[in-house]
Amino acid sequence: MPSTINLYDLSLDALTELLSGWGQPRFRAKQVWAWLYEKPVASFEAMTDLPGTLRERLTAEASLGVLTVSAERTSKDGTVKRLYELPDGQLIESVMMPYDDHRRTACISTQAGCAMGCTFCATGQMGFARHLTAAEIVEQAVHFAQILHAEGDRLSNIVLMGMGEPFHNYDASIEAVRRLMADLGIGARHITISTVGLVPQIRQFADEGLQVKLAISLHAATDDERGAMLPVNRRYPLADLMDACRYYIEKTGRRVTFEWALIAGKNDTPEQANMLGEMLTGMLAHVNLIPLNPTGGYDGRPSDPEAAKRFIALLEGYGVSATVRVRRGIDIDAGCGQLKSAVIRQQRAKTITIDDIP
Numbered sequence: 001m002p003s004t005i006n007l008y009d010l011s012l013d014a015l016t017e018l019l020s021g022w023g024q025p026r027f028r029a030k031q032v033w034a035w036l037y038e039k040p041v042a043s044f045e046a047m048t049d050l051p052g053t054l055r056e057r058l059t060a061e062a063s064l065g066v067l068t069v070s071a072e073r074t075s076k077d078g079t080v081k082r083l084y085e086l087p088d089g090q091l092i093e094s095v096m097m098p099y100d101d102h103r104r105t106a107c108i109s110t111q112a113g114c115a116m117g118c119t120f121c122a123t124g125q126m127g128f129a130r131h132l133t134a135a136e137i138v139e140q141a142v143h144f145a146q147i148l149h150a151e152g153d154r155l156s157n158i159v160l161m162g163m164g165e166p167f168h169n170y171d172a173s174i175e176a177v178r179r180l181m182a183d184l185g186i187g188a189r190h191i192t193i194s195t196v197g198l199v200p201q202i203r204q205f206a207d208e209g210l211q212v213k214l215a216i217s218l219h220a221a222t223d224d225e226r227g228a229m230l231p232v233n234r235r236y237p238l239a240d241l242m243d244a245c246r247y248y249i250e251k252t253g254r255r256v257t258f259e260w261a262l263i264a265g266k267n268d269t270p271e272q273a274n275m276l277g278e279m280l281t282g283m284l285a286h287v288n289l290i291p292l293n294p295t296g297g298y299d300g301r302p303s304d305p306e307a308a309k310r311f312i313a314l315l316e317g318y319g320v321s322a323t324v325r326v327r328r329g330i331d332i333d334a335g336c337g338q339l340k341s342a343v344i345r346q347q348r349a350k351t352i353t354i355d356d357i358p
Contacts, residue, residue, distance in 0.1 A: 094140040105157040108140040111164025137176035161194040167201035202244040206251040221275035262303035277318030287322035
C-alpha cells in the first residue's frame with residue numbers, strides 16, 4: 001500500500017487542519033466530509049463539487065480507506081459477502097443483508113480472527129491474529145453505504161457480529177460505534193454489539209450511556225455444556241453472566257437479546273428449553289434462535305423447523321419471547337469466517353507442488 005493519508009482515520013477537525021495546510025478554505029473540509037459519510041462515494045473523482053486541483057492532490061496524497069476487496073459473493077437472496085485484505089495481509093469479512101422491510105444491515109468485523117475459540121464458529125476455529133482499529137471497523141460499513149448510495153438506497157442497521165469479539169477489542173469497538181452514529185448517521189437503536197459474554201466489559205458497556213443494543217451468544221443453559229462450546233464460560237460462568245445482564249438492563253432500561261444457535265439433538269431439546277426458560281424468567285430479554293450455519297470444523301447439524309417451534313412454545317410458557325432468525329446467504333457461506341476459510345484453503349491448494357504429492 002502507498003504511504004498515503006487514510007481519510008477515515010481523520011476527525012472533521014483533523015481533516016479541516018489537513019486541507020487548511022494545503023491552502024484550502026475551511027468549507028472544503030465539510031464538502032469532503034459529506035462525500036465520505038453523508039453521500040458516500042468510492043473515489044475522489046466522484047466528489048464533483050471539489051475543484052479539479054484538490055481532487056488531484058487528494059488522489060495523490062490521500063486514500064479512501066485501507067481495505068482491498070479480495071473476494072466477493074452474492075447470494076440469491078441479495079446478501080453480499082466481502083473478504084477484505086488489510087495492508088498487513090490479514091483477511092476480514094463483512095456481510096450486507098437486505099430484508100423485505102427495507103432494512104439494509106451490515107454485519108462487520110472487529111478483529112482479524114478471534115481468541116474466544118467457540119467450537120462451532122469458523123472464525124473461532126482459525127484463532128486470533130490482531131485487533132482492528134476503529135477506522136478499519138468503520139470502513140467496512142462505509143463500503144456498503146457507498147454501494148447502497150449508488151443504488152439510491154441507504155444503510156440502515158449495523159451489527160458487530162462479524163469476525164472477532166467486540167468486547168475483547170473494547171476501546172476500538174466503542175469508538176467505532178460512536179463514529180458510526182456521529183459520522184455515518186446510524187441511530188444507536190439500529191446498532192447491535194454481540195459478545196460471547198465478557199462480564200467486566202458488559203458492565204462497562206452498561207455505564208457508557210449508549211442506547212446501542214446488546215446481544216449475548218448463549219447457546220447452552222448449563223455451565224458444563226456452555227463451557228464445552230464456549231471456553232469463555234469457564235472464566236465467566238452463567239451466574240456471573242446473568243448478573244451482568246441484569247446490571248445492563250437496570251442501567252439502560254433496554255432488553256438483552258440472547259443468541260442461541262440451534263444444533264440438532266444438542267441444544268434444541270425440551271430439557272434445554274426448560275432450563276433456559278427458568279434462567280430467563282422475569283428478565284427483560286428476547287431469545288434469537290438461529291439454525292446452525294454448518295462449518296467444516298464442526299460436525300453439528302441445524303435443527304429442523306419443528307424442533308424450533310417446540311423450543312419457542314416451551315419458552316413462551318416461562319414468559320420468555322423467542323423468534324427464529326431468518327437465515328441469510330446460506331448459499332454463499334455467509335457465516336463469519338467461512339469465506340476466509342475457503343479462500344485460505346484455495347491458497348494452500350495452489351501452493352502444493354508435484355513434490356508435495358506422496
